[in-house]
Amino acid sequence: MIISDINIVHLVNFDFLASCQRTPTISYISQEQIKDIGSTVDLECSVQYGLDYPVAWLRVDDAGISGALPISSGTTLIVPNNRFSITFDRQSSTYRLQIRDIQETDAGVYYCKILLSLVDEVAASVDLLVRRSPIIAANSTSSLVVSEGEDIQLECYAFGYPYPRISWRRENNAILSTGASIFRGNFLNISNVQKEDRGTYYCVAENGVGKGSRRNIAVEVEFKPVITVPRPRLGQALQYDMDLECHIVAYPPPAIVWIKDGVTISNNQHYSISIFATADEYTDTTLRVITIEKRQFGQYTCKATNRLGSAEAQVELFDIKLL
Template sequence: MCVSTQLAVEQTDGREDRSTPNINCGDRNPTISHITQQQIKDIGDQVDLDCSVHYAQDYPVVWLKHDRYKSTESLPLSSNSGLIIRDSRFSLRFDDASATYTLSIKDIQETDAGWYMCQVILSVNNKLTAEVELQVRRPPIISDNSTRSIVASEGESAQMECYAGGFPSPKISWRRENNAILPTGGSIYRGNILKIASVHKEDRGTYYCVAENGVGRGARRNINLEVEFAPVVTVPRPRLGQALQYDMDLECHVEAYPPPAISWLKDEVQLSNNQHYRISHFATADEFTDTTLRVITIEKRQYGRFTCKAQNKLGTDQGTVELFETIIPVCPPACGQTRYANAATITAPEVMVTVLAFYVFWMRYV
């Protein structure tokens, strides 16, 4: 836009004569008098970017999308009052009265975020520029460089990291499964890094990294902390009685990680599956194993102390079960048929009646 000037001419009679306006743009340099301030929008919104340019009728005025960190990468969007880019979401308006070029973007996408430059090209090496940043709110996305799972030995330190992108910058918090107390204390810890100075087996389990920035529902990652620890063996029934020629199950519960090697011994001799013994293991979880030794058709020599032993790379533990003789069979497992060598097969109820009759007779005459 050019500005008109009035020339004052002094006449010979001393009066001033106001001539017609004299329009002279040649001595005015192009200027960018206004550009829109930083814009923050949500995905799907619309934005108007204004650039007011004066004294630039003879020069190209362009809008570009500009990468501030790579000066060579700029995308021309418009030239003067015409749009260059073929995208129905973009449009350009020019208001002659204010010499304002308005770049409009509707249905804003995440990729529209960045710097937009209004530029007056004076010559090949001389440009007049102004820029505005468009920031697009984005929900959090947890970065790939965040921890996914971790294994630590008991007593060592452990560190879990969580990072997230998005705009505004997300805040990170940590929780445990079922809102259990964190090793750092409390049920919530805030920060990118959760550090446990000395890990205990009770610290194992699932941890939640939660990223929130007020956009959308936030993001969450489950991080599994596995703690390696030496076996701990517990014996639910340290003493068990059973009658001759009946079966009996001896049990041990083993807690350990990594899963241990489990063995049963009698008189320091390791037992194996055969016609006298049957060993079974049942893992209820990665860290828990129930082991059972079935003593089959008990003979006199099989009474005594049995040891269940568990061992992994961090240590060894063991438990002891004593099997002693009784007169009356214990059910279970002596609830089915009982087999006698070189004898007919009889059922448990028949055996019970016989044993009880003998017991009553014995008590009466002793």
């Protein structure tokens, strides 16, 4: 009977020593968590054979290990933030890290670590993903000035979670270079740009969180002047006034002159020139012929010039005989 008791004691001691010599392990860690801003998350880490070792939570952001943020050691919170709390359930040997009122900056990889020595540890991780509405990145195209005939590429990038979808539209749902009113993708290519391609383009980023984000991209197309004359021939009697008109489309805005018989006309007692810029690319000009004299009948030339070229059009003023 005494021998039997001694054997039992030896067996108990052996089991105790064996359990003390087992390497601590992490038997469970929470799966990936996807949360909304303002919500609460519980991250759990269950440890086996680790009661005599320090257990820590820390977060690693996009900067990698250099951006590691220690959060807790055992049941002591290191981060001075009342949104964080740490508890330990002895029955299940589980360390529970709770984060309340989740912020965008809380997203990252959270590590549960058992520190075995200064150079050895056991670790497991869980990703915390925070749903964020899209924000269009600063390196997206903001505006563009090109010359007619060039090939261009508009770029749009956005970040958020889930990863945003990018689509393109034009002002007033005008047709894009792709032949449709909507195009999806980070890049919108326009080949052989024409003046009709100028205007406002919209980069829209959406991911189902919030209202999405939009950037307006102004595309200015430089082109040489195009002139239209609403009334190429005008009749008027002597001693009356008459207005000659030209409409010009050009970008950059052109220099405009009126010419008669090879001589550039200037404002004086016989002529008055008016120039009205109705938009960046639209200009109207009027030449008023004052108290018409016989020598003022004839052909007038309206000429517009910018750095891409020039154009001209003629307006004829003829005499109407009064009875």
